[in-house]
Amino acid sequence: MDDLIERLRAGLPAEALITDPDVTVSYGRDMAGFCAAGTPAVVVLPRTVEQVRHVMRTATALRVPVVPQGARTGLSGAANASDGCIVLSLLRMDRILEISPVDRIAVVEPGVVNADLSRAVGELGLAYPPDPSSWESCTIGGNIGTASGGLCCVKYGVTAEYVLGLEVVLADGRLLNTGRRTAKGVAGYDLTRLFVGSEGSLGIVVKAVLALRPKPPAQLVLGAEFPSAAAACAAICAVMERGHTPSLLELMDRTTVRAVNATTGMGLPETTEALLLCAFDTPDPAADLAAVGELCRAAGATEVVPADTPAESELLLQARRSALPALESLSTATMIDDVCVPRSRLGEMIEGTARIAEKYGLTIGVCAHAGDGNTHPVVCFDQHDPEESRRARESFDAIMALGLELGGTITGEHGVGVLKKEWLARELGPVGLEMQRGIKAAFDPLNILNPGKLF
Template structure:
């Protein structure tokens, strides 16, 4: 420990090092439940690329593990510390280095908050579409690490589709530049995509070149109430089959709707089994809402309410934004799953999750990015009750197993981290695991970067 601190201090200012155990303990974990976390030796908060390189050279020389972190809003334990590690928090590297309206790119450091970037590019008539629910807190570096999504993915895609290039500090301290600033580029292997979603296990992202889009028109939202989750999912399938491109297509099941009603006095009927929200930011959103409203009615919707303006749209979206806070009031703890299935299997996923809730005698609410099949079953349980905690963990695993059975994946946007490490091997298979572990050894032969995550 003394040698580690001495070497770190040779290339870092005093304010970049935190050794107070009461403070370092607060950096030990992200927001996930059921994920072990160790005790870090030191927390480092660099401001420059050179300081990150110094940390990695020191870590390599002394064989000390390094756990990179952003805002720690993750939900899989991917930012959890290991015993004796260096926690490398990148939140002070928070500069927007460039916004280029001609090339439609932004160049940013990893600690830039998603919402801050969105507001900055909006001043130039541009948008950065990826919008995780934690966008007011989460950082671009964290978004890249987990390949984050958000509400707008159904039309605009996920983080991976907006990362054009990266500067990455490797495990030995070398600086690697990947990708490009141009609209096209196929020179060599796509190392940029390799780092996106790697959860800090291959290198430390210190700069990103991000693609931007023109700012879209204001969206209008429609809310449709259904007598069953199956009917709502049928509407989703029809909407997509008919070629509509909503900017948002979200679904909440009965449990979630009732929790939102209790928390926000939203006035939704108790008979609502599923609530579907659709939005369009097209030149004529009212016409698109009308067409989708007819499809919802044909699928069995009991009530369809289209917004007439932005204020009404925001009011309708309020219920979706309240979903997680509302479910958190149901019990003392929650586990948030992140299973993505083909849209055509969405109804089976929701019905299967309801069956799991009944089997394990638990409250499980589901909110979903229905347009891309990404479900977020939220297991509510009393963490003071040992048996209920055991059942919660078992139900979480049952939900992941269901997702794989339906041809899906164990994580659509939250990452693997610690929480789903055992399940990754089941999804990838032995050959897939072998190849990915080989890639890990190439970039990090000593296994120092975010150990214990993914594999």
């Protein structure tokens, strides 16, 4: 360890190194529960690409694992430290290097906070659409690492669709440029997409070229109450089948609604079994909401309330953004699932989750990016009760099994990390797993980049 610290010091300023164990331990894990985390040997906070390259050259020479981190808002354990590793925190690489309204791109470092980028491009009449619920704190590097989504994905798509090019430091310290700045480009294999969602296991992203869109009009939101999740899902299917393109289509079940009320005092309707939020940012959002309102009533909605102003709409959206912390307040611990199913199977997924909650005697609240079929069942339990913790883990696995059974995937946007390693193998199958491990070996033959994650 002394040799490691001395070699790192040779190419880093003193303020970039943290060796105090009382401090380094705080970099040990992200926000996922039930995930093992080790003790890092050192934390490095670089400000330049050359400093990152020095870290990777040192790690390769000494065969020391490196765990890249952003804001540690992840929910799969992908940023958890391993024993004796270098934690490479990219938070200080937080510059927006360029915004081009003509080319509609932004060039950023990995530590840029999602909301900061959105506000910066918004001042120029542009938008960076991906907006995870943690957008006020999560970083672009972390978003790229987990291929994150957000509330607006139903219309605008996920992070992968906005990453045009990357600058990546490889495991041995070499610098790789992928992708392009142009609107088109098909030269060679698409290595850019390969790094998106790789959870820091193939290289360290140090710069990203991101696509931007013109800033859309302010959206209006409709809230619809339903007597059952099945009725709400029928409305969702009708909205998509009729060709509507909402900017947001979100669902909260009764447990989630009550939790949000308890923590925020928003006064959402607690008599509803499912609350659907639908938004449009079209030239005439009121007309689109009226059409969707009719579809909701036809599907059995007991109440349909369109917002009249963007301010009212923002209040409804704040309720949805508050869902996760509200559910976390119900118990000492939560496990947050991230199962995505075809939209046509969404009702079965939510009803099946309710049966799982009853079987295991647990509170499981569900919020969902309903337009994508991406559900987030949140298992609430007492982590100090071994029996309840066991049931929580089993229910979590049962939810993932249900998702695969319905033709879905174990993760729509949170990633695999440590939490879902076994389930990734089941979803990919032996041939798929072999190919993915081969890609990992090609980029990281010594297995020093975020080892123990994904596979």
